[in-house]
Amino acid sequence: MNNSFWTVVGFTAKNKLRGKAFLVTTLIIAVIMSVGINLPYIISKFSGEGKTTAIGYLDSAGDQAKSELFTSTRIAAMLNSYYGAQEKPELKLVPIAEAGSAEANEQALKRAVADDVIDGYIEFTPDKASGFPAVTYKSESLMESKVSQSLKTALQAVKMDGVINGGGLSDELKALLTKPIVLDTVQISAGEGAGTGAIGGQGKSTEQQGMDIATVYVIIFMLFMAIMISGQMIASEITAEKSSRVMEILITSVAPLKAMFGKILGMFLVVLTQLAVYVVVIVINMTLPQNADKLNEFGISLNMIDPVLLVYAIVFFLTGFFLFATLFAAVGSIVSRTEDLGQAVLPITMLSLAGFYICMFGGLNSPGSMLMKVSSFIPFFAPYAMVVRLGLSDPSTWQVWLSILILLATIFVSGWLSAKIYRAGVLMYGKKPSMKELFKAMRYR
Known part of the structure; x- marks a missing residue:
């Protein structure tokens, strides 16, 4: 890749990062998150709780x-x-x-x-x-x-x-009767090849399980936000360039393949910056005295984050992001008018929503269910499903790596296919091309 690729990456990232819409949106969401985290404390102060x-x-x-x-x-x-x-x-x-x-x-x-x-x-x-x-x-x-x-x-x-x-009971019997029962729960690794989810194969305490649940929630929400935000931005920017005929000038100086992947990487840097801001906001708010005390009451500390879970979560976050980003770029290159974009990207949006809802309403309650096991090998659902299984159950190592390999293979195929669609679609103006016209253009370009 020559300098033209990095020029597209830099231009895309700088253009979005300097935009007023990005700055205002990021600030508003950061304020909303801060208020939401501290809402129980604010309510208690004003309500005299x-x-x-x-x-x-x-x-x-x-x-x-x-x-x-x-x-x-x-x-x-x-x-x-x-x-x-x-x-x-x-x-x-x-x-x-x-x-x-x-x-x-x-x-x-x-x-x-x-x-x-x-x-x-x-x-x-x-x-x-x-x-x-x-x-x-x-x-x-x-x-x-x-x-x-x-x-x-x-x-x-x-x-x-x-x-x-x-009743005339002795003090010893009274103490025995009123003493609370102590019940601890520990997550273990029982099957062959298991152990991915349990630290050192020794199992996890209640506090560690609680930290894993929190980590899973954060990763799922971050991935969902990243896909929704970046996907729409990638598709809308490509469509806007087509409708304004800027694409004709861009294609003469940068190869279509470099332009597409340059935009994807540039948007990834934008989303990564936005998510980093949100993470900093969350950490700062959670370390405030009123919130830190609540975490200490439950025995939760950031030191309890399972490093194995965190590494796998990052891997699935990246693979999930780039899989959906290539699809959004391909769809954006087909559409000529921004008015038609919402309808065009709806199927991809529904795929991401389906994976998110499967995990939120089914996986978090039953991480070992057949639905979650099957979903963890479906590329569009795997980034969500496997993170839930890693955090809340103990899938075999071969299952985790098989899911990763399927995701990587799907990204390669979707990237190749999206590149051909992008190369054929960016200069096709007017009405939305039919599948026959698109396949014909892809064959001869």
Whole structure:
């Protein structure tokens, strides 16, 4: 390849990188990603999620004299003990004095809500059948799922604690009964030739599996974005050059084959730059204190990324990108008007969408299913499917390399075919050429 190829690469890359549309789009997406990553933290700050919710209850003096195990006052005291043991208590129980009658008590509780003394209140209704009173939570908000779920969990714990303490069990039996079960999950390599997905063949811990899932998600989304963004840009630029007759000047100085692959490589550099910006934005946001703390809670660290998975993911990313890029270039060379481009590239777009949806809605839940195994050997789906299998299951090494070889062979064939279509199609103006006309032009050029 002489300097004309690299001239096309440089011109394509610089022209897009300096364009206002590219800069504005990249900036907007980076801002949206930053807001999305920090959205839970932003919501918690504006919604007062971090503060303790005050829940009122009717403080009945008569409860003190009752011999029942679960009275409203005793349950409230046990709930306060339960939440008081938390580092950041979610709820606190606030007593509201009795007003003399059921109607007056209800008005007193509602007045406390109106005066912001409490955020809501609970009512206890005796239930002799279950031995534990029925509890109703009332508040002004339409949906209080977080508070109600917290109360449900706390009441269940209070009920169990009350039954255990009232049963005369020893401290050892109480500790044994309440001690949580520890269950770890480890991914292993069982079959012959397996071991691609497990570090050193020793299996992966829960934290490593979580990191692999995150890596798979990122790679799939990056590949999908790269194909969608670059494919449209490659096809639209070639079509725009044809419609403006710039192609006639370009072909006189650069061979069609060099022009096509120069544009593909130039667009690849553009997309790579854009994705690099997004990766930097994600890393910076994830290292912020509020997000880093959340990752530490789940035991997730960037050091846990499986290097084998990362290398294979990059290989499938590159092969997937260049396979679809050659197809988009071929289609773009056939179309003479930009108005017809959307319809022309639709089949290729649907192929990429099919691979993406197969993995997102089927593969992530069942990475070892027959659908995923078959898809990992279909060139248009393999870049997605095999990355999912590598991250979430443990395919044999021969299967991985067979998938790569099929992809490389398909890229070679599609590149050769696309080059012939490009060479024949770039100077065919007017209406979209029929298949017969296109094959005839390809034979004589």
